Amino acid sequence: MFxxxxxxxxxxxxxxxxxxxxxxxxxxxxNNFFLQNVTSGHMAFVQNTKDYxxxxxxxxxxxxxxxxxxxxxxxxxxxxxxHSRIAVLISKLxxxxxxxxxxxxLSLVIVTIPYTIAMGWGAAFTASEIGMTASTIFISLLxxxxxxxxxxxxxxxxxxxxxxxxxxLFVILVVVLASDNAGTTxxxxxxxxxxxxxxxxxxxxxxxxxxxxxxxxxVLGTYITFRKAELx
Amino acid sequence: xxxxxxxxxxxxxxxxxxxxLDHVNMEVKRGDIYGFVGENGAGKxxxxxxxxxxxxxxxxxxxxxxxxLNLKKHRKRIGAIVENPMLYPNLTARQNLEVERxxxxxxxxxxxxxVLELVNLKETGNKKAKHFSLGMKQRLGIAGALLTSPxxxxxxxxxxxxxxxxxxxxxxxxLKLSHERNIVVLISSHILGELYQLANCYGFIHQGKMLxxxxxxxxxxxxxxxxxxxxxxxxxxxxVIENVKVSQYEVYxxxxxxxxxxxDQIGTINRRLIMNxxxxxxxxxxxxxxxxxxxxxxxxQQNV
Numbered sequence: 001m002f003x004x005x006x007x008x009x010x011x012x013x014x015x016x017x018x019x020x021x022x023x024x025x026x027x028x029x030x031n032n033f034f035l036q037n038v039t040s041g042h043m044a045f046v047q048n049t050k051d052y053x054x055x056x057x058x059x060x061x062x063x064x065x066x067x068x069x070x071x072x073x074x075x076x077x078x079x080x081x082x083h084s085r086i087a088v089l090i091s092k093l094x095x096x097x098x099x100x101x102x103x104x105x106l107s108l109v110i111v112t113i114p115y116t117i118a119m120g121w122g123a124a125f126t127a128s129e130i131g132m133t134a135s136t137i138f139i140s141l142l143x144x145x146x147x148x149x150x151x152x153x154x155x156x157x158x159x160x161x162x163x164x165x166x167x168x169l170f171v172i173l174v175v176v177l178a179s180d181n182a183g184t185t186x187x188x189x190x191x192x193x194x195x196x197x198x199x200x201x202x203x204x205x206x207x208x209x210x211x212x213x214x215x216x217x218x219v220l221g222t223y224i225t226f227r228k229a230e231l232x
Numbered sequence: 233x234x235x236x237x238x239x240x241x242x243x244x245x246x247x248x249x250x251x252x253l254d255h256v257n258m259e260v261k262r263g264d265i266y267g268f269v270g271e272n273g274a275g276k277x278x279x280x281x282x283x284x285x286x287x288x289x290x291x292x293x294x295x296x297x298x299x300x301l302n303l304k305k306h307r308k309r310i311g312a313i314v315e316n317p318m319l320y321p322n323l324t325a326r327q328n329l330e331v332e333r334x335x336x337x338x339x340x341x342x343x344x345x346x347v348l349e350l351v352n353l354k355e356t357g358n359k360k361a362k363h364f365s366l367g368m369k370q371r372l373g374i375a376g377a378l379l380t381s382p383x384x385x386x387x388x389x390x391x392x393x394x395x396x397x398x399x400x401x402x403x404x405x406x407l408k409l410s411h412e413r414n415i416v417v418l419i420s421s422h423i424l425g426e427l428y429q430l431a432n433c434y435g436f437i438h439q440g441k442m443l444x445x446x447x448x449x450x451x452x453x454x455x456x457x458x459x460x461x462x463x464x465x466x467x468x469x470x471x472v473i474e475n476v477k478v479s480q481y482e483v484y485x486x487x488x489x490x491x492x493x494x495x496d497q498i499g500t501i502n503r504r505l506i507m508n509x510x511x512x513x514x515x516x517x518x519x520x521x522x523x524x525x526x527x528x529x530x531x532x533q534q535n536v
Contacts, residue, residue, distance in 0.1 A: 003335050
């Protein structure tokens with residue numbers, strides 16, 4: 001299991017996929033930079049915790065990375081090497097989450113830092129402000145990974161690069177179109193939990209339970225799918 | 233006693249009711265280079281996929297290194313290529329092997345140069361796998377399979393895409409690995425002539441059924457050019473053929489006599505037998521190569 005994880009991290013380091021998707025985030029980030037009507041780094045940060053760019057990036061990453069492992073049949077090698085399927089799944093999940101974390105943080109940094117440099121943070125940069133910012137990032141990242149878990153499940157079910165990338169992106173597109181254009185609730189709730197704004201307690205609980213359910217059902221679903229899957 | 237490395241008992245694999253493998257019993261022993269012969273769709277790859285854990289049997293048993301339980305543990309002792317080599321196209325040959333080395337837990341990076349040299353890819357170690365020719369990919373796949381110094385090497389059509397020189401080099405490499413490192417090799421190939429020069433044991437599979445397993449010696453014996461006579465009374469027949477000065481013959485329990493000389497005198501032998509009241513059920517000249525033997529075995533001119 002440890003060896004598997006090490007090899008996944010080695011791949012993450014040398015494979016260009018994460019770099020390419022990071023480049024896409026950079027392009028979207030620049031686009032956002034000019035379109036956003038914000039007046040400070042803090043405002044840019046809050047808006048971007050609710051943005052969908054990282055989810056689109058994670059969708060592309062899930063399809064290309066996990067789907068690619070099936071298309072190129074490199075996942076077969078791990079099973080053939082005598083690793084248990086659960087170990088293969090967990091190592092893939094961890095490396096996928098690390099990739100998603102990088103993409104998520106990049107999507108935040110790409111807009112927040114230029115705004116902060118150009119217009120200042122917009123609030124007193126006290127210890128509590130730093131704490132709140134860090135806690136918002138951490139909580140919204142957790143919510144982000146819970147959603148990304150669904151994309152992981154989809155990619156494991158489809159087992160093909162092109163189709164799984166398209167389906168993952170489509171799923172996120174549906175989520176965006178179905179929402180009220182105000183951005184993800186997850187980001188807003190994360191900001192509220194960190195003490196940024198007041199929000200209904202019920203919404204916070206609902207969001208947390210929903211996120212946990214998303215992650216649990218995705219991982220369980222992936223395990224059930226992969227446990228006895230015929231690897232072709 | 234020679235250790236059995238692979239053994240299957242009544243192994244079945246069915247897809248939607250039709251059998252891809254039908255009660256296959258197979259045995260590969262230490263020291264074997266086992267040539268797996270069968271036409272497209274015969275079930276060779278299905279069997280290899282079951283052995284390597286990519287698929288699950290519908291019924292039957294698989295034993296690896298003498299154990300039926302915890303096959304995963306024993307798969308760590310296997311190096312395998314199933315169909316095409318599984319490579320990361322965006323990584324260099326060396327990086328591909330490094331990923332393999334890490335996930336297999338092989339200590340030290342020295343083994344990478346060693347296997348690259350073994351498959352003649354040392355000069356191209358820093359080239360990305362996506363820029364490799366099919367033959368080079370095959371060789372890189374073999375290098376990956378050899379990285380852990382496996383006790384059993386399973387190669388499914390490893391000569392695909394290899395040029396004639398590459399095929400000869402692969403044959404020499406496998407023979408070397410078998411003799412020097414005592415690695416057991418299970419190899420399936422469509423190039424039966426090539427397989428014949430390599431394997432010392434054969435398994436013939438057709439439509440999911442294992443038709444026959446035999447050693448190379450037994451195969452040679454069966455394929456040696458001879459007159460095959462099936463008669464009602466072998467004792468009487470032997471006395472007759474000895475009168476025709478035939479000395480190189482063998483008598484088999486199913487009333488068959490094989491004569492390894494005097495091929496131009498088959499008519500005389502038959503006439504003498506009939507004159508001495510020996511009933512002849514069959515009289516024919518036999519002797520084939522591996523390809524013809526397999527064709528005869530499956531009963532037709534299939535695409536092998």
